[in-house]
Amino acid sequence: MNSMAANEALLLLTGSLCLHLLIVVIKILHKYWWTPLRIQHEMNLQGINGPPYKFIHGNTKEDMKMKQEALSKPMATLSHDILPRAQPQVQARLNLYGKNYLSWAGNGLVAAEGEKLAKQRKLANSAFHGESLKSMTWAMIASVEMMLERWKHFEGKEIEVFEEFKLLTSEVISRTAFGSSYLEGQKIFDMLTRLSVLTYRNQFNVKFPIISKFWKTAYSIEAGKLAKGIHNSVMEIVKKREEKVFSGEVNSFGTDFLGLLLSTFHDPDKKNRLPEQDLVDECKTFYFAGHETTNSALAWTVLLLAIHHEWQEKARKEVIEVFGNQNPHSQGIGRLN
Template structure:
């Protein structure tokens, strides 16, 4: 009797597992095959063409191959940069028109290049065009700051940013900008080299000016943060057109997964140190308590008693990170 009960239980469990797997397979194929084909057919019926959907990867392999080919060739001296920077967009505009449908994995993307339609989307008065959901490495790089936030959160961050980066507010940073430029020129004179890697030098200069304008800190103080953000951006770049299977990272992590998680923790730790240092130094030394730069405004909002104006420590870190990225 007991053996029969156990056999029945095992059959029941096996049946449940089979049903579970079948349901997940149906869901998986609906996402990566049936739904894209349905969307593609519906858009074509409305006259919206584009490169055909390819199973799992969409058009990402085509985009990657086009970009690899164009980047492997010498750059021409021309102001027509679209063909080099976005060769797939340049090519598909010629084939399918100013607006076309493309695919990032099973996710449909409507590419619009007509100025009037772009203006309508960007104005978004009725809130009909939500921001894209960014996942994976780009989410770690950009965080939940001004670029990715929406609704009331976006309005709150936008007001803070507008105040911090208004022309009147930035005017006070001109002396610091002059100091940064003079320091760079002095370094060039002292080194006495005939050739200068201008890209790297201006990258350092821009980073220092942004750091001073937003956080009143020197480039050297934020160098570690900038370096980690640069390494994170490289990870985003080399994985931008790679489409993975959802959920697989729970069981298997790539080298980039491990490195990006380590960098994300490192960036947050460094940001917290900068924030705590400002709190300790600035508290009670200025009328507004924390300063009038972007970091000061974020700290003021974090310590705000009014819940409608208050922001969390997470928002504070994400917006600091977002400012340094840009």
């Protein structure tokens, strides 16, 4: 009897494991095979085509190969037409499929949608409308003055402007959006950069449902540590702002980006309240995305001005006509072409 009971228990356990494994396989196939193919079919019916979806990886391997090929060759000429070099996969697909096409990053596109997107746009619009931007001018000027003062020590020497603008944009974002200095945000910037590099190098790794919870790669462990470090560092800045309000030192969280996030974070209506993870994610996105795009745009603008002296002279003449020897101000900026 004991032997039969043991066999029945073993069969029951084996059956449960098989059923569990079958459910996991079905979930994986549904997420990484059925759903992308269904979306691709529906988009094709609407006349929107694109490269075929590849199981799990989408088009990322193909994208990476195109980027590596483009970056392996020097630019034939210095030109502001850099799409074939910076985003060769986009250029190739625009030529092949037209302006509207479907491509795949892994098993889909990462984006906010619905109510969350509406909340994000509302926060961004409130933080960066016209009047708010005017009040940020002084902070931008202070950061630029610090950079120019630092450049005096390099007189007669070459300056790596990309790295200099990296410091500048980091300082401006820290001052204007979070009311802190670059030194406070430096740790966050560094960890975000390391996490970005780590993610880029391991973009073909796929997390399978359930399995990934028990079996972690060296990449996922390191990425988890960085994510936790970023979370804690952001919350340190948040706590400092909260303490000023709770102690009565100031009467509001402020009108900058962090202040608006905190006002939503502490909204009396629980339905409208921003969860802590969303607050941290918003800060992470703004720190990194805003920094990278602005930094690259500034560096490329300086390169183009260096190549085209006539543009440089025209820009200098206009700035002097509007501002003379004064620092830039919001009224004058609106008059620039």
